[in-house]
C-alpha cells in the first residue's frame with residue numbers, strides 16, 4: 517500500500533528519498549565538516565558509554581520496580597523443563613529481517629523544525645553551486661519531507677524516515693509502538709499534541725493497525741500458542757482463568773478471558789466476548805468465555821484442574 521497522508525501538500529513530483537547518511541558539504545564548509553565528524557566520532561564513543569550506563573540504570577530500576585516480573589522469571593529459571601524463552605522469541609526472524617530490525621532499533625530523536633530547516637536554507641547542496649535555495653517542507657505523519665530548490669534548478673530532497681515498500685518506516689513503527697506498548701491512539705496523540713510533535717492521523721493509525729499490526733500479532737500468537745501446546749501435550753495441565761472487562765461495573769461491553777498454565781505462567785488460550793454475543797447481559801460474558809476457551813483447550817490438552825473466580829454462574833458451570 518502506498519500512503520501519503522498530506523498528498524495535497526506534496527508538489528506532485530516523485531518523492532525519491534536520499535539515503536540518510538549522505539554527507540553533504542560545500543567547499544567553505546569542508547573544514548567545519550571534518551571537525552564535526554571528528555567531534556561526532558568522539559561524541560559517539562562518549563554517548564555509547566553514557567547510553568550503556570543509562571541502560572544499566574534503567575534495567576536496574578526496572579528490575580527493582582517490577583518485582584512481580586522478577587519473581588515470575590526466577591520461577592521459570594528454576595524450571596527449564598518448559599523451554600527457554602529464546603525459543604518463543606523467533607530468533608530466526610532477527611536474521612531474516614535484519615535490515616528491518618536495524619531500522620527499528622535505530623535511534624530517533626526530537627528536533628525543532630526551524631533549526632532543521634535552517635540547514636537547507638543556507639546554501640545549495642550541489643557541489644560548486646552557491647545559489648541560495650528555496651525550501652519547502654511538509655509532514656507525512658511523523659516524517660518530515662524537505663525539498664530545497666535553488667535558482668539554478670538543483671533540487672535536493674530529504675525525508676526524516678527510511679522507506680520500505682513505499683511506506684515511511686517511522687510512521688509504521690510509531691503505530692506499532694503505540695499499540696504494542698499497551699497504549700491507545702488517543703493517549704499517544706495527546707502526548708504528541710502537548711509536545712508539539714508531528715504524529716499520525718487517527719485514520720492512518722487505524723489503517724496501519726488493521727492492515728499490518730493486527731495480522732502480525734495474530735500470526736505470532738497462533739504460532740506461539742502452537743509451540744506452547746506442543747510443550748504441554750504430554751502433561752496433565754492445571755490452568756487458572758480470569759476475564760478482564762473494558763470497563764468496571766455492570767455496563768461492560770466486551771470481555772477478554774485468559775487461561776494461564778499455572779506452573780509456567782504461559783497464557784494458553786484467549787477468548788474475546790461481546791455483550792451482543794450473550795443476549796446483551798454483560799454478566800453472562802465471563803461464563804460463556806470460560807466455557808468456549810476451556811472447550812477449545814480440552815480438545816488439545818489434558819486439562820485436569822481449573823482455578824477461577826467463584827461467581828455463582830462460574831461455580832455452576834464448573835459443577836457441570
Ligand SMILES: [Zn+2]
Pocket residue numbers: 640641642645646647666667668669670
Ligand atoms: Zn544549486
